[in-house]
Amino acid sequence: MQTSRGKLVANFAAVILGGALLAVMGVVFTTSNNPSPMTPAAPAPSALAPGSPTPSALAPGSPTPATLALATPEKQAPLKPVLPLGISPQLYALAVPPGREPTAQLAALGEKLFKDKRLSVDDSVACETCHDPTKGFTDHRGNSATSAGVQDQHGQRNAPTVLNAMFQASQFWDGRAATLEDQAKLPILNPIEMGQKSPGDVVAKVARIQEYSDAFKSLLGRDLTYEDIAAAIAAFERTQYSANSPFDRFLAGDPRAVSEAAQRGWALFQGKGRCGSCHAFNAVSPLFSDQKFHNIGIAAHKQNFAELARKALGILKTGDTKQIDELALQTSYSELGRFLVTKNPADIGAFKSETLRNIGITGPYMHDGSLATLWDVMDHYNKGGVANPFLDGGMQRLALSEAEIDDLVAFLFTLTDDRFADFNKAELARQTSLKNNRPQRETEIAEGRKGDLGDAGITPDLRNPASIGAY
Numbered sequence: 001m002q003t004s005r006g007k008l009v010a011n012f013a014a015v016i017l018g019g020a021l022l023a024v025m026g027v028v029f030t031t032s033n034n035p036s037p038m039t040p041a042a043p044a045p046s047a048l049a050p051g052s053p054t055p056s057a058l059a060p061g062s063p064t065p066a067t068l069a070l071a072t073p074e075k076q077a078p079l080k081p082v083l084p085l086g087i088s089p090q091l092y093a094l095a096v097p098p099g100r101e102p103t104a105q106l107a108a109l110g111e112k113l114f115k116d117k118r119l120s121v122d123d124s125v126a127c128e129t130c131h132d133p134t135k136g137f138t139d140h141r142g143n144s145a146t147s148a149g150v151q152d153q154h155g156q157r158n159a160p161t162v163l164n165a166m167f168q169a170s171q172f173w174d175g176r177a178a179t180l181e182d183q184a185k186l187p188i189l190n191p192i193e194m195g196q197k198s199p200g201d202v203v204a205k206v207a208r209i210q211e212y213s214d215a216f217k218s219l220l221g222r223d224l225t226y227e228d229i230a231a232a233i234a235a236f237e238r239t240q241y242s243a244n245s246p247f248d249r250f251l252a253g254d255p256r257a258v259s260e261a262a263q264r265g266w267a268l269f270q271g272k273g274r275c276g277s278c279h280a281f282n283a284v285s286p287l288f289s290d291q292k293f294h295n296i297g298i299a300a301h302k303q304n305f306a307e308l309a310r311k312a313l314g315i316l317k318t319g320d321t322k323q324i325d326e327l328a329l330q331t332s333y334s335e336l337g338r339f340l341v342t343k344n345p346a347d348i349g350a351f352k353s354e355t356l357r358n359i360g361i362t363g364p365y366m367h368d369g370s371l372a373t374l375w376d377v378m379d380h381y382n383k384g385g386v387a388n389p390f391l392d393g394g395m396q397r398l399a400l401s402e403a404e405i406d407d408l409v410a411f412l413f414t415l416t417d418d419r420f421a422d423f424n425k426a427e428l429a430r431q432t433s434l435k436n437n438r439p440q441r442e443t444e445i446a447e448g449r450k451g452d453l454g455d456a457g458i459t460p461d462l463r464n465p466a467s468i469g470a471y
Contacts, residue, residue, distance in 0.1 A: 076103040079239065084417070085252060086243025086286045086357075087167075095167045095238075097179075102235035109215055110236030113229060118209065119188055119202070121195035125149050127187070127233065130159040136361035136420055137162035137240065145369030149193035156334035158369030161362045163242040163417075164355055169291040173351045173367040174338045176324050180234035185226065186325045193329070199226035242357060243286060247414040258414045265411025268404055273381075275408075277394050278353040288356035288415070295349035296395055297386030298366045299335035305348050305390055312336055316343060337367070348390045360413040360424050363431070371440065373431040374412050378405045379440035384451075399447050 078101035081092055096102075102110075113119060117126040130147040131137040138161050139147055147159040157173055165171065171183035187193040188202055196202045203226050206212045216224035247266070249257035258266075269275040279288040312333050317323055324340050327333045333340060338347035351367045365371040371380060380386075382405065384397040400408070409431075416424040444450040 076105055078103055079107065081241070084241060084243040084248070086245065086248040087241050088284055088286070090284055091167060091286070092241075100181075100231070100234070100238070102238045105219060106232055106235040107239050108236075109212075109219065110232035110234065113206075113212075113233050114236050118205065119194060119196075119229075120150055121197070121201075122150055124151075125194050127184075130187075130193075131162045135423065136358050136416075138362045140363070145364050147193075149187075149190070150195040153192035155190075155192050155329035156331070157329055157367055158364060160354055161358060162237055163240050163358055163362075164287055166238045166241065167287055168289075168352075168355070170352070172328070173354075174328060174341055175293065175352055176321065176328065176341045180237050181227070181230045182321075184230040184233040184237075186321070188229075189322070190325055190329055202226055202229065242417040242419075244418045245357070245415050246418075247411075250414070259410060261407045261410040262414045263411075264404075265407035265409070268400070268408050269411055272404070273398060273400060273408055274394070274396075275381075279356050286357075288359075289353045291353070293338040293347060293350035293352050294392040294394070295337070295351075295388070295390045296380070297349075297388055297391050298351070298370060298380070299349060299368060300386040300388035300391070305336070305388055308333065309336055309339060309345065309348050312340065313343065316340065318343070335368075345390075349388065350390075350392070356412060356415055358416050358420065360416045361420050361427050363427070373434050374409045375405065375431065375435050375438060376440045378408055379438055379442070379446075383440070383442045383445040387451075397446050397448060397451070 083089065083092060114127040114131075117123050117129070119126060130139045130149075132139055139159050141148065144154050146154050146157055148154045160173065165183075166180060169175075171177040171180065172186075177183040177186060185199070188196050189199070196205075203224060206229060207224060212224070216222075216228060220228065246257045247262075250263075250266075269279075278290050278292070278294055280290045281288045312327075316327075327340055336348055338350040338352075339345070341347075359365075359374070363372065363374070365374070365377050371377050378400065381395075382398045382400045385391060385395040413424060413428050442450075
């Protein structure tokens with residue numbers, strides 16, 4: 001079915017207007033019920049040291065100042081965001097709660113903490129160990145599908161990227177943390193991540209480090225707390241937005257920004273591939289994620305979900321964040337996904353639709369890192385996932401040909417930010433070299449000669465969406 005240019009333009013205008021209204025509503029309805037922990041006890045006049053960069057000069061990716069010359073919050077101006085092509089001001093306004101706007105000083109302090117292994121119990125693991133800024137803020141461990149913490153202990157989950165985490169409605173694969181601040185606290189205390197025993201232990205250790213003790217006192221006029229440490233890390237993470245990709249330039253009107261194969265892949269993504277059903281994309285919500293949780297059958301071959309859920313209900317304590325965090329990383333209950341948080345049977349085996357931004361450089365894929373390449377990902381979806389009693393109703397076979405899978409993968413690699421262009425090229429080459437090893441491929445199921453997973457999707461309109469007024 002083809003849509004007229006006029007109707008498409010009208011729909012797009014409605015999306016933009018809707019985004020603007022949402023931004024206004026976000027300001028109206030976001031209150032100070034959850035105030036920033038970064039509150040000074042006794043403000044004292046202070047100024048940036050001579051030669052320090054101004055907040056507006058610190059765009060994402062800028063180097064950390066050599067020294068931290070911190071001012072009180074009253075004297076600090078929030079960083080003026082230099083938004084990339086694919087991030088709208090409306091989305092940024094919705095994503096940053098009042099009082100949590102990052103400043104140059106706080107973001108610099110947060111970056112230092114993010115990179116400091118001394119936050120862990122044995123000085124061996126930092127946040128960046130699993131979220132390496134040079135690798136798309138993931139770890140790319142060659143010897144394991146999941147991430148490792150202190151004493152090389154491996155958990156059950158694959159580390160997601162920090163890039164654009166500030167725009168996520170919730171954090172972690174199962175959404176067990178509502179904010180970046182909440183998320184920052186948990187890995188430090190998890191026994192197999194950073195291994196600290198209590199918030200008090202963390203505060204005592206950080207306070208003994210003179211540079212941090214001085215920095216927080218200069219910033220706040222008081223001694224630091226665990227909430228302050230989390231707020232600083234979250235401030236740094238709120239500077240890590242990413243949406244300057246070849247695809248963004250293509251949508252902006254440059255037809256040469258992506259290959260013809262990638263353009264065909266984009267049409268397949270929106271049509272026959274049905275990818276947009278969960279990895280939604282529009283001008284106001286450009287993350288390629290619906291922010292919801294779905295059972296797509298990734299762990300179905302490993303678990304009896306119903307029995308596992310029954311056992312979990314016997315031990316789960318409602319609202320016990322620490323218990324949920326440890327069950328998610330350390331036990332087979334990890335595969336229950338969102339159910340650990342909600343206890344809702346509809347959430348058994350459900351995990352968040354992760355952003356596809358920078359997907360080419362953030363493998364391995366899925367919550368358990370079980371899919372090595374984007375060809376494996378497409379093979380999994382092409383056969384309709386793995387059947388189980390809780391499989392999402394939207395999962396069905398796609399009947400994609402090998403050429404169509406290649407086009408979709410070509411499109412997905414265009415979603416990588418330009419600052420990772422070299423790494424993206426290397427990852428494409430690496431994954432292409434593994435293309436002939438396809439453990440997830442089941443062509444008979446995908447094409448409907450075996451099993452029963454519904455009809456295949458429609459043949460897509462392969463025209464450039466920009467040329468028909470879609471964007």
